[in-house]
Amino acid sequence: METWRLVDVEYRDDPFMNMSVEEAIPRAVGEGKAPGTVRFWHNSNTIVLGCFQSASLEVNFVACKETGTTVVRRFTGGGAVYHDAGNLNYAISLRKGHPLVPDADLQFVFQRLSQGAVEGLRGLGVNAEFQPINDIQVEGKKVSGAAGSIRWGSVFHHGCILVASDLSILGRVLNVPQVKLADRHVASVQKRVTTIRDELGKDVTTRDVRDGIVQGIEKSYGVRLEEGPLTKSELSTAKELLDTKYSKSAWNLEK
Amino acid sequence: MTIGVETLLSADYKVPGGKLLRVRLRETGGRIESAKISGDFFLIPEDSLAKLEMMLEDVPLREKELKLLVDRFFRGTSAQGLGVVPDDFVKAILSAKLEELGS
Numbered sequence: 001m002e003t004w005r006l007v008d009v010e011y012r013d014d015p016f017m018n019m020s021v022e023e024a025i026p027r028a029v030g031e032g033k034a035p036g037t038v039r040f041w042h043n044s045n046t047i048v049l050g051c052f053q054s055a056s057l058e059v060n061f062v063a064c065k066e067t068g069t070t071v072v073r074r075f076t077g078g079g080a081v082y083h084d085a086g087n088l089n090y091a092i093s094l095r096k097g098h099p100l101v102p103d104a105d106l107q108f109v110f111q112r113l114s115q116g117a118v119e120g121l122r123g124l125g126v127n128a129e130f131q132p133i134n135d136i137q138v139e140g141k142k143v144s145g146a147a148g149s150i151r152w153g154s155v156f157h158h159g160c161i162l163v164a165s166d167l168s169i170l171g172r173v174l175n176v177p178q179v180k181l182a183d184r185h186v187a188s189v190q191k192r193v194t195t196i197r198d199e200l201g202k203d204v205t206t207r208d209v210r211d212g213i214v215q216g217i218e219k220s221y222g223v224r225l226e227e228g229p230l231t232k233s234e235l236s237t238a239k240e241l242l243d244t245k246y247s248k249s250a251w252n253l254e255k
Numbered sequence: 256m257t258i259g260v261e262t263l264l265s266a267d268y269k270v271p272g273g274k275l276l277r278v279r280l281r282e283t284g285g286r287i288e289s290a291k292i293s294g295d296f297f298l299i300p301e302d303s304l305a306k307l308e309m310m311l312e313d314v315p316l317r318e319k320e321l322k323l324l325v326d327r328f329f330r331g332t333s334a335q336g337l338g339v340v341p342d343d344f345v346k347a348i349l350s351a352k353l354e355e356l357g358s
Contacts (some may be wrong), residue, residue: 018268049302054293057277057332079295106297106337116268133338134297149299177277179269186310 004226006033006214010041015072015143016246017238019045021230022158022224023246024046024063025236026093028155033233036098038225039091041211043083045069049077050161055253063172073252076158078134080174086164086195088206090117090156090213091141100221101155110134110146117144120216121161124209126199136161141194161213162199162205184236207254259284268347270296274338276347286313292344297337306320306332307344321345 007025018041028034031195038140045068047059047134058080059071069082083089087122092113094101101109114130121143123184131137136144136159146159170193197204214225230238264280274296281288290311292340301336307328328334329341336343344352 016278050295052293052298052304053295054277054291057293075301077299077301079298104335106299106335110337123290134330147297151300177267177275179267179275 002036002223003103003226004036004064004217004223005094005228007037007039007228007230008041008221009039009230012042013192014045015043015048015070015083016252017242018049019072019074019246020089020241021234021251023241025091025230026149026154026156026233027152027237028231031096033152034093034231036203036223037093038214039089040092040213041089041091042085042087042206043089044085045075045169046083047071047074047090048083049080049255052077053076053080054147054255057177058175060173060175062073063169067173069173071252072246073255074147074158075105076147076149076156081160082165082170082227083103083160084165084169085205086162086166086197087165088158088161088163088209090161090210092217094155096150096153096155098131098155100105104150104155106148106150107132109148109150109155109157109165113148114144114146114159115156116217116220117159117161118216119220120209120213121196123215124204124212126159126195126196129145138194138199141200142192143166143194143196147188161206161209162193162195163209164195164205167193167195167218176235257285261288264345264351264353266351266352270339270342270343273340273343275338276343278336278347278351280348280351282316285316287314287316290348292337292347293353298339299335300332303328303332303334307334311336311348318349319346321348 102191279291
């Protein structure tokens with residue numbers, strides 16, 4: 001049975017470093033310097049923009065200031081998401097060509113690598129299902145979005161799961177274009193998303209969901225997850241990425 | 256000699272069943288001066304979008320020319336989109352209208 005590394009390294013109050021680590025891992029995996037890796041992590045109040053999004057169009061900076069929300073850009077496409085302590089992030093990095101995702105097809109990657117999270121949520125009693133293009137839904141409402149890429153010799157997939165997030169802040173800090181809401185026949189972003197807590201009708205922690213997804217990944221992919229640290233090389237790469245990219249307004253805000 | 260007036264055009268084009276393309280163009284005399292494309296779509300390699308934006312400079316704002324250019328971009332870069340297909344970029348650009356004051 002294949003063993004993947006399980007990494008719980010996070011910088012809750014430093015979303016820029018969190019994003020630097022997020023990039024350092026697939027780089028290391030792609031170079032063969034690290035095994036297949038699953039990472040779980042949190043951010044404090046943060047908007048994470050997709051790499052193609054315009055900060056000025058997507059972000060309500062006044063609301064961000066009022067709520068103490070930071071803005072950071074990730075290296076993958078897709079839409080903006082709001083992170084807080086009630087939001088669980090997971091990331092899967094595999095070498096390109098891994099038998100689980102042999103084709104370099106992003107839609108297949110999203111479907112295949114969301115399956116572990118879907119299984120994990122089902123194990124917790126949530127009726128979760130993958131919804132193309134990149135969502136996990138419960139009863140028609142989005143509970144998780146995913147993004148990913150195929151680069152640096154790796155296949156990378158990450159997602160954020162609304163476990164017990166404050167959806168009222170989410171609705172304030174993001175400018176969701178009317179054309180997008182109209183297409184989904186809903187009046188606001190809050191009405192098309194839900195949380196695991198609300199779906200289960202009881203308190204649930206991000207740790208509970210993390211543990212459930214660990215089991216879901218092991219079951220779905222027939223692998224064993226073994227806790228491990230980042231390598232010195234990964235940390236060094238992350239710090240370099242922090243200094244040259246993720247701490248810079250030019251990267252985060254100027255698209 | 257007539258000097259063209261630069262106009263700002265914009266479009267938020269939601270791909271049916273797909274993602275959102277947000278286009279901001281500077282246009283002079285029917286040609287694109289500069290193009291900024293943003294949105295929640297996927298495109299790999301990610302850095303290819305900047306190349307498409309550059310290729311759009313000085314291209315006539317007409318369907319035929321835009322289609323040829325976008326096709327050339329996807330063939331030349333082997334870029335892979337998700338939530339958008341090549342023709343969506345053409346449709347988004349062609350749907351760009353004059354910026355409304357205050358928007």
